[in-house]
Amino acid sequence: MWTFAFKRLLSGAVTIWFIATATFFAMHAVPGDPLTRDKAMSPAVRAQLEQRYGLDKPLVTQYRLFLGNMLKGDFGISFTQENRRVNDIIREHFPVSAMLGITALLIAFIGAVAAGSIAAQFRGQWPDRLLMMAVVAAISVPGFVIAAVAQLLIVQLNNRLGQPLIPVAGWGGFSHLWVPALVLGLGTMAYLSRLMRASMLEVTNSEYILAARAKGAYGWRLFWSHQLRNALLPVVTELGPAIAALTTGGFVVELIFAIPGLGRYFVQAVQQLDYTVIMGTTVFYGAFLVIMVVAVDIAYGLIDPRIRYSRGR
Amino acid sequence: MNLLNVENLQVEIGRGPNSVKAVRGVSFSLAEGEFRALVGESGSGKSITGLSLLDLLPSKSVRRADRFQLENLALPNQHHGQWRKLRGNRLAMIFQNPMTALDPTQKVGWQIAEPLCIHRGLSRRQAWQRAIELMERLAITDAEKRAHRYPFEFSGGMLQRVMIAMAIACEPQILIADEPTTALDVGVQQEVLGLLNELRESRGTAILFITHDLGVVAKIADSVSVMYAGQVVEQGPVETFFTGSTTKELHPYSKALLAAVPDLSGGKPLQGIAGQPPDLRRPPSGCGFAARCSQRMEICDQAPELFHDANGDHRCWRWHEAFQTYLSQQGQVRGAQHD
Numbered sequence: 001m002w003t004f005a006f007k008r009l010l011s012g013a014v015t016i017w018f019i020a021t022a023t024f025f026a027m028h029a030v031p032g033d034p035l036t037r038d039k040a041m042s043p044a045v046r047a048q049l050e051q052r053y054g055l056d057k058p059l060v061t062q063y064r065l066f067l068g069n070m071l072k073g074d075f076g077i078s079f080t081q082e083n084r085r086v087n088d089i090i091r092e093h094f095p096v097s098a099m100l101g102i103t104a105l106l107i108a109f110i111g112a113v114a115a116g117s118i119a120a121q122f123r124g125q126w127p128d129r130l131l132m133m134a135v136v137a138a139i140s141v142p143g144f145v146i147a148a149v150a151q152l153l154i155v156q157l158n159n160r161l162g163q164p165l166i167p168v169a170g171w172g173g174f175s176h177l178w179v180p181a182l183v184l185g186l187g188t189m190a191y192l193s194r195l196m197r198a199s200m201l202e203v204t205n206s207e208y209i210l211a212a213r214a215k216g217a218y219g220w221r222l223f224w225s226h227q228l229r230n231a232l233l234p235v236v237t238e239l240g241p242a243i244a245a246l247t248t249g250g251f252v253v254e255l256i257f258a259i260p261g262l263g264r265y266f267v268q269a270v271q272q273l274d275y276t277v278i279m280g281t282t283v284f285y286g287a288f289l290v291i292m293v294v295a296v297d298i299a300y301g302l303i304d305p306r307i308r309y310s311r312g313r
Numbered sequence: 314m315n316l317l318n319v320e321n322l323q324v325e326i327g328r329g330p331n332s333v334k335a336v337r338g339v340s341f342s343l344a345e346g347e348f349r350a351l352v353g354e355s356g357s358g359k360s361i362t363g364l365s366l367l368d369l370l371p372s373k374s375v376r377r378a379d380r381f382q383l384e385n386l387a388l389p390n391q392h393h394g395q396w397r398k399l400r401g402n403r404l405a406m407i408f409q410n411p412m413t414a415l416d417p418t419q420k421v422g423w424q425i426a427e428p429l430c431i432h433r434g435l436s437r438r439q440a441w442q443r444a445i446e447l448m449e450r451l452a453i454t455d456a457e458k459r460a461h462r463y464p465f466e467f468s469g470g471m472l473q474r475v476m477i478a479m480a481i482a483c484e485p486q487i488l489i490a491d492e493p494t495t496a497l498d499v500g501v502q503q504e505v506l507g508l509l510n511e512l513r514e515s516r517g518t519a520i521l522f523i524t525h526d527l528g529v530v531a532k533i534a535d536s537v538s539v540m541y542a543g544q545v546v547e548q549g550p551v552e553t554f555f556t557g558s559t560t561k562e563l564h565p566y567s568k569a570l571l572a573a574v575p576d577l578s579g580g581k582p583l584q585g586i587a588g589q590p591p592d593l594r595r596p597p598s599g600c601g602f603a604a605r606c607s608q609r610m611e612i613c614d615q616a617p618e619l620f621h622d623a624n625g626d627h628r629c630w631r632w633h634e635a636f637q638t639y640l641s642q643q644g645q646v647r648g649a650q651h652d
Contacts, residue, residue, distance in 0.1 A: 211414040214367055215428040215479060216401035225427075229418045304418060305463040 005298060012290035019286040020070060020279065024063055027278055034079035034273050053079065066279065075280030080272050086280035089265055094284070096171060097254065097261035101247035103177055104185030108242065111189045112235065116196020117228070120204060131193065138190035147183045147256040154179065169258040180257040184250055188242050192235055200231040233304055240296040244289045316486055316519050317343040317366075320380035324361050324543075327373055333593045335361040335374075337543035337601075340619070340626075343487060343519040348510070350530040350551070351523045352570070353540035356590060359523045362540070363489045366521070367404055368396040383487070401428040405485035409492040411472035415464040421475050422448075422460030428482045447478040451508060470501035477508055484516060491523045506533055527574050531555045541566050542591050542601030549625020562622075564629050566602045600629070612636075 035041065035049055050056045054065060069076060075086035115135075119128040138146075151168050158164045167176050203209060204227060212226045251263035262281060269277035301308040324336035336358045343349055351359045365376050368391060381388040383403065389395045405428075408414035415424055425447055426440035435443065441460070448456035451474040464472060473493060480488060490509065494502040510533050512518050522534065530537055530551065538548035547564040554567065563571075572584040588605035591597050597604070603613040612630050620632030630636055 207408060207410065207413045208416045210369060211406070211408050211476075211479075212416065212427070213369055214400055214406040214408075216397055216399075216431045217427060218397050221431070225419065225423075226416050230416065306417065306465050 004301075005294060008294045008297060009290075012287075012294060015290055016283060016286045020067070020283050021063075023279060023282045024066060025059075027273070027275060028059060028062075030273060032273055034275055036273070070279075070283060075283070076276040078269075078277050079274045080268075080277075081274075086276050089277065090262060090280060090284050093260055093262040093265060096259060097250055097263055098247055100177065100181055100184060100250055100254070100259060100261060101243070103181035104246045104250075105188070105239070105243055106185075107178075107182055108185035108189035108192060108246070109235075109239065111185075112192030112196050113228075113232070115189070115193040116235075117200055117223070117231070119193070119197040120200035120231075123201060128197075132197075135190040135193050138186045143183065143187060144252050144256060146186060147180070147253055150179055150183050151256070169256075171259050176257075176259075180253050180259060183257075184246060184253045188246060192238060192242065195238060196231065196235050199234045200227065203227050203231045206230075229303060233300070236296065236300050236303060239299075240289075240293040243292040243296070247288065247292075248285050314384070315342040315344050316347075316384060318380055318382045319366075319378060322362065322365065322378040322381070323376070324358070324365050324370060325375045326361070326371055331594050334596050335543055335593060336365065337593075337596060339538075339540070339543075339545050341538050341545065341548060343521060345486075345519055346513045346517040347536065348513055348520045348522060348534050349536045349538060350534035351521060351538050351540060352525060352527065352530060354525065354590060356593070357540040358543040358593075359540050360491050363406065363491050363521060363523050366487070366489055367400050367406055368392065369400075369406075398432070401480075401485070402432040402483045403485055404487045404489065405480040405483070407473075407476050407480050407488065407490040407493045410496045411469060411476045412464070412496070414476060415472060417464055419463070420460065421462055421464060421467065424464075425460075425475060425478045425482055428479065432483045443482065444478070447482055448475070451475075451478050453478075469497050470504065473497060473501065473505050474508070477505070477512075481512060481518070485518065487519045487521065488512070489521045489523070492525070493522075494526070494529065495524070502529075509533075527554075527570065539564065539567050539570065542596060543593055544601055544628060545619070545626065546602065546628045547626065553624040562624070562627070562631070564602075564627050565606045565608050569605075 033055060034053075035046060035055070041049075047056070054062060057065075073087070075090075078084045078086055078089065081089070115131050119131045122128045154166045154168050157166065158168070166179060170176055208230075209222070209226055212222055217226065248263070250259075250261055251267055253259070254261040254263045265277060266281045266285075268274070269281065319342070320340045322336055322339040323334075326333045326335050339358070339362050341349065351362065353359050361370065364370050368376075368388075370376060370391070376391055383399070388399075415421070422441055422444045425444035426435075426437065429435045429440040429443050430437060433440075445456045445460050448460060453459055453471060453474055459467075459471075464475075467475065476493075488509070493509075494505050497505065506529060509520055509522070513520055522529075524530065531554075534551045536548065536550050537554050538545050540546065547567045554563070554571070566586075569584070569586045573586060575583050586605060591601055591604065598616060599614040600606070600617050603609050606613065608631070610630060612635075617628050617630045617633070619626040619628050621627075622632060
């Protein structure tokens with residue numbers, strides 16, 4: 001098991017190196033550089049700045065310096081936000097994105113397991129049809145539309161009540177968190193619901209469920225001890241990509257709800273060619289995803305004894 | 314007194330004109346300690362008959378019976394809550410493929426202990442202890458350690474023992490075994506049969522053994538019911554079928570089945586049964602086997618009832634009194650064909 005985790009982490013490190021290298025050269029291939037501004041800059045000032053940021057050195061030297069600093073965990077200083085270290089930007093803003101993403105994932109996962117199970121239980125009847133219609137709607141309507149509609153509804157609700165019950169935007173406690181998290185998680189929830197439903201149907205029609213019923217198991221006992229655990233397996237494998245989508249894909253929701261997450265800085269950095277911030281956030285996201293995928297693999301082993309044992313050997 | 318009486322059991326799967334009339338009149342009884350084999354081709358309704366005894370039919374199926382009785386208890390209608398108290402308790406089932414009939418994510422010990430928690434109200438700890446005892450009784454060595462293992466770590470034979478342990482945990486009166494040896498190799502088959510035989514001898518458990526292996530039937534069954542196209546076409550004591558099959562009358566289908574058993578001495582060529590069983594979405598109005606029967610008569614277009622004689626029940630016009638009259642009227646020698 002631990003050898004397995006170690007191997008996965010090692011291959012993850014290679015992945016991160018590859019992401020870093022590809023991003024580095026792709027970024028430098030884009031015309032212009034962080035010093036290109038609307039305002040004209042005298043060649044002397046420019047040369048001084050280039051020297052200060054090391055942009056005058058050959059690309060390969062810059063790459064070597066970057067890799068060395070990356071191994072030390074230092075991504076340098078932002079070009080556009082003066083004197084702000086990239087590490088500080090990540091440290092301050094990533095927890096916000098992570099909080100939003102993880103809450104979204106929790107809502108999506110729990111909602112999907114419940115919706116999928118209910119739909120499978122009532123296959124072909126109205127609860128199933130209703131849920132599957134909602135799933136199609138949630139998958140096809142883009143996130144920014146749902147976000148805007150959600151805000152509109154909150155405004156209406158607050159107006160009716162005459163007092164702000166749910167904040168429309170901003171960042172603070174749980175009251176600020178749950179609506180954007182729900183909006184962010186909705187697509188994932190819809191997708192996972194379908195998966196859960198299919199998997200639950202398959203499990204329900206399996207021979208071991210028939211055998212469990214032949215023993216006298218029924219209702220909740222049958223659900224908890226036999227159906228749920230087996231039906232969860234394919235859903236859990238999808239959690240890795242889902243975490244990826246939610247923690248890094250929150251730009252739009254963060255923007256609409258005015259949440260100070262890392263996504264905003266990531267997008268800004270790309271627009272302004274802020275080299276250090278691009279590299280820092282990209283490598284950080286890459287590392288985060290690799291770790292999450294390994295964590296999901298390990299969780300999978302905890303649920304499915306077959307995987308756990310084959311890895312142990 | 315019989316433990317179980319079933320009269321005129323009918324099962325229809327699905328709804329509308331394309332529903333499958335899977336069981337179309339099955340009657341049998343099980344006495345204490347009786348080992349009854351239910352024989353027939355695939356699709357003859359054997360397994361559905363077995364499942365209907367536990368109310369485990371697929372959804373959207375309808376079961377009817379003139380009589381459906383376990384000792385003094387009339388078995389309740391479909392999906393009645395009372396079934397939950399019977400399943401795994403007084404009636405239990407062993408499935409064909411132990412590899413797929415055990416929950417892959419649950420420890421074997423818990424799977425055996427589960428019916429005891431459900432029906433006997435034992436604590437998990439007590440039930441676990443009982444599960445280990447059951448495993449030891451079924452000659453699973455190292456039971457204490459093995460109880461912690463998962464199904465994928467067991468061999469097929471071991472798993473079938475686990476399944477039997479699971480089924481007999483609450484000491485059921487009736488055990489339905491749906492082809493429990495088909496998925497196993499020959500040596501393991503013998504062990505499993507031995508276990509079942511010991512069970513009925515020591516505890517008086519009645520066993521309904523669903524199979525198409527006539528060799529097994531000849532070895533340990535007391536009585537045989539032959540099913541064809543959803544109906545029992547012939548049933549009686551096992552001797553009727555084997556020891557005396559050359560002198561006594563048998564249903565043409567039973568005869569064909571016996572002829573289809575490979576003879577390893579190489580004495581006679583293997584005889585298959587020509588044709589296909591009827592489509593049970595639209596079962597024939599007459600005798601179900603008529604289309605494939607070598608001794609077909611005009612009257613076979615009408616459905617025969619079960620006729621009784623000293624050897625058991627036979628669903629064939631040849632047992633009807635009128636047949637004798639018919640023979641003498643026709644003055645034919647066709648009767649000579651069925652000795």
